[in-house]
Amino acid sequence: MTEQPVLSKYQEMIRGYLEGEISAPEFSLNYLQExxxxxxxxxxxxxxxxQDLFRKADAYCEDPELREKTSDGIGEAELRKAAIDASNKLDRRLEEIE
Known part of the structure; x- marks a missing residue:
């Protein structure tokens, strides 16, 4: 089993978000659907x-007022941090399987 295609697909999606090609709401929705x-x-x-990034993307809420009313809502800064963390971990996974 080679994981390279799945790792590359998610890395590309995450990098698009981190590099500003798509917004946080777009990333969250696209990631959840994918x-x-x-x-x-x-x-x-x-x-x-x-799955860890999925949980963060699912908890993301663009509206600060609505986010305050939920127990686990996160904002863009937390989503970005989770995306960076996931990207770094996926890079290490790619190195492990090569």
Missing amino acids: FKGETMTMSDNTYDIL
Whole structure:
């Protein structure tokens, strides 16, 4: 099983967000849709990395007033931090499987 295609796909999506090609709301929605529909196989390690980011993307709320009313809502700074963390972990996964 090679995970390189799935790792590369998510890295590209994350980098697009981190480099400003798409907004936080767009990234959150796109990431949630992509991960929910994922059909490629992956290791537990890779799944855990992507699942952690999924949780953050799902908790993202653009509206600060609405975010205050939820117990687990996060803003763009926290989403960006989670995306950076996931990107770094995916880079390490790519190095491990090469």
